Amino acid sequence: MALSFPVFEAEELSWQASDKFILQQLSFRVEQGEFVGLIGPNGAGKSSLLRCLYRKITNYSGQLRFMQQPLEHYSRQALAQQIAVVLQEPLSQFELSVYEVISMGLTPHKRLLSFDNQQDRQRIANAAAQVDLADKLQQHFNSLSGGEKQRAMIARAIVQQPKVLLMDEPTNHLDIRHQLEVLALAKSLGITVLVSIHDLNLAASFCDRFILMNNGSIVANGDYQSVLTQTNLEQVFGVKAEIDPHPFHNGPRITFDLDSSFDLDSSFDLDNASNSNRPSDPERSS
Numbered sequence: 001m002a003l004s005f006p007v008f009e010a011e012e013l014s015w016q017a018s019d020k021f022i023l024q025q026l027s028f029r030v031e032q033g034e035f036v037g038l039i040g041p042n043g044a045g046k047s048s049l050l051r052c053l054y055r056k057i058t059n060y061s062g063q064l065r066f067m068q069q070p071l072e073h074y075s076r077q078a079l080a081q082q083i084a085v086v087l088q089e090p091l092s093q094f095e096l097s098v099y100e101v102i103s104m105g106l107t108p109h110k111r112l113l114s115f116d117n118q119q120d121r122q123r124i125a126n127a128a129a130q131v132d133l134a135d136k137l138q139q140h141f142n143s144l145s146g147g148e149k150q151r152a153m154i155a156r157a158i159v160q161q162p163k164v165l166l167m168d169e170p171t172n173h174l175d176i177r178h179q180l181e182v183l184a185l186a187k188s189l190g191i192t193v194l195v196s197i198h199d200l201n202l203a204a205s206f207c208d209r210f211i212l213m214n215n216g217s218i219v220a221n222g223d224y225q226s227v228l229t230q231t232n233l234e235q236v237f238g239v240k241a242e243i244d245p246h247p248f249h250n251g252p253r254i255t256f257d258l259d260s261s262f263d264l265d266s267s268f269d270l271d272n273a274s275n276s277n278r279p280s281d282p283e284r285s286s
């Protein structure tokens, strides 16, 4: 059996902003090759945690190690050669073609002012084909739809050939087919992936492990049997959750019911629950 190798190790990681603890005493590991889902309600701290991991946030306290070295020992370029990041909102200031945006994934591996060679061009074309954008390479990035922009950013990450992929709600703008394709593609890369995702059924279809966050803390960390439990989901999201076997795969299927949320355990403080923690449409279930 292959030995596990920690890619990220956090020990009592905390981060404070505006005199408030956004992340509180987080301790966890992400092993090489794992596909980990970061889940939890709006404002739980998922994006903030990812920002610490790709060093957008640096003023955290506690320990954060990448490949068994303190994260702060890595230069920006050294990290960019190993970690690709796909964010929630694709950058909009690009005055570039789709080809040029995807080719930015090569930057961490290239010398200043070096030109794309034939191999680079092939790599960019392959990545564009993998995300269904082969026919849009010459199109202006800003003229793409939201979902196409997101797929272009994923192609850029593929071109980067990272060892680790961090994705912050990468399926936000995507239709269901592209949601499934993007996560399947990320999984097929065989690299370590940490993905923040709201759709728990989508997460359950792809993730090997789940880190459930709430109010800046880790509530549960483990496989779906230990994390995606009725008790955890009801407590954290404040809605009634039913879990049964998924008809298409071996994982769970989660169904939510807003109306039952008022019967919940009294430990959930409805007065302090933000409306954004609940689906806006009472009929909605996923």
Ligand SMILES: Nc1ncnc2c1ncn2[C@@H]1O[C@H](COP(=O)(O)OP(=O)(O)OP(=O)(O)O)[C@@H](O)[C@H]1O
Residues within 6 Å of the ligand: 017, 018, 022, 040, 041, 042, 043, 044, 045, 046, 047, 048, 049
């Ligand atoms: N720079 C900052 N200054 C002050 N507060 C911040 C800052 N960054 C994040 N926060 C707050 O930290 C909390 C966690 O935000 P974060 O974006 O990490 O949550 P999230 O779990 O990713 O939420 P969502 O699911 O809505 O994207 C929020 O209440 C947010 O307003």
